[in-house]
Amino acid sequence: MTAVGVVLFPGSNCEHDVAEALGALGAEARIVWHGENQLGDVDAVVLPGGFAHGDYLRPGAIARFSPIMSALSEFAAAGGPVVGICNGFQVLTEAGLLPGALQKNRGLRFLCTTVTVRVETIQSSLTIAAKSGTLLRLPINHFEGNFTCDAGTLAELRADDRVVLRYVENPNGSVDAIAGVCSAERNVVGLMPHPERASDPLVGSEDGRVLLRSLLQSAGMRAVTVGS
Amino acid sequence: MLVEVRLRPDVADPQGATIERALPALGFAAVEGVRVGKAIRFTVDAPDEASARSDVEELCRRFLTNPVIEDVEITVS
Numbered sequence: 001m002t003a004v005g006v007v008l009f010p011g012s013n014c015e016h017d018v019a020e021a022l023g024a025l026g027a028e029a030r031i032v033w034h035g036e037n038q039l040g041d042v043d044a045v046v047l048p049g050g051f052a053h054g055d056y057l058r059p060g061a062i063a064r065f066s067p068i069m070s071a072l073s074e075f076a077a078a079g080g081p082v083v084g085i086c087n088g089f090q091v092l093t094e095a096g097l098l099p100g101a102l103q104k105n106r107g108l109r110f111l112c113t114t115v116t117v118r119v120e121t122i123q124s125s126l127t128i129a130a131k132s133g134t135l136l137r138l139p140i141n142h143f144e145g146n147f148t149c150d151a152g153t154l155a156e157l158r159a160d161d162r163v164v165l166r167y168v169e170n171p172n173g174s175v176d177a178i179a180g181v182c183s184a185e186r187n188v189v190g191l192m193p194h195p196e197r198a199s200d201p202l203v204g205s206e207d208g209r210v211l212l213r214s215l216l217q218s219a220g221m222r223a224v225t226v227g228s
Numbered sequence: 229m230l231v232e233v234r235l236r237p238d239v240a241d242p243q244g245a246t247i248e249r250a251l252p253a254l255g256f257a258a259v260e261g262v263r264v265g266k267a268i269r270f271t272v273d274a275p276d277e278a279s280a281r282s283d284v285e286e287l288c289r290r291f292l293t294n295p296v297i298e299d300v301e302i303t304v305s
Binding site: 057058061065093094099100101103104105106107108148149150173 | 238239240242243246291292294296297
């Protein structure tokens with residue numbers, strides 16, 4: 001069974017939603033406390049949403065120094081699939097595992113709504129099972145989701161096809177309507193929308209399942225590679 | 229030490245823009261270029277000012293600022 005580590009920081013609040021959604025897809029989700037030094041024997045890692053360390057100073061600024069982050073960096077460097085959702089995305093940018101930064105939303109509103117995003121590339125650990133161009137209805141829930149980067153970084157992201165998801169209607173002022181990006185090696189992905197909250201018809205949408213299935217598929221491929 | 233963290237000039241500042249838009253209604257029509265940042269004050273135990281400054285520059289680079297969107301002014305007082 002595919003095992004996914006879900007990192008719990010003080011102030012995370014989506015870890016059980018992520019674990020539930022992954023469990024419904026047949027994976028074993030293991031909550032990993034941020035104070036641990038080891039991830040354990042997992043095939044993928046999710047940094048869930050919330051307000052790690054109260055978002056003090058900047059979202060993700062303190063979380064990036066949590067003890068678990070060294071193990072996470074090593075896991076990512078070894079090609080392990082890592083996904084940061086919302087606050088998890090902010091942590092990954094602060095940690096330098098993803099480019100850019102998440103600024104306050106244009107308009108200074110906390111956004112809690114459902115948006116449509118387009119899958120821009122299937123070459124990432126979060127979209128490998130999706131079809132390019134697919135439109136997904138996913139919830140967003142953030143104050144600091146305005147993706148910002150310098151012109152050089154943006155050109156690089158576009159040239160290397162590293163924009164994973166784009167908003168159809170830009171809700172927060174993100175540069176180039178970017179909702180999600182991946183690392184150069186394509187195994188680390190960050191996104192502001194919450195796929196785990198769109199994983200069952202009961203909660204209004206199951207459009208997020210294809211993203212979580214992609215993560216599990218990437219994790220399974222890695223398990224085979226590492227195991228052989 | 230006084231560390232002033234500011235958004236880099238090329239980064240949009242929605243807080244500053246919102247404050248600036250509110251000012252004419254309060255009678256401050258001549259105020260422009262509002263930018264919002266944060267100030268962090270603390271003391272450093274160091275042998276001299278140069279080494280204190282160099283420690284704080286490193287602290288700012290690694291932690292107190294996000295160099296992607298922010299820059300900093302350090303004042304020793």
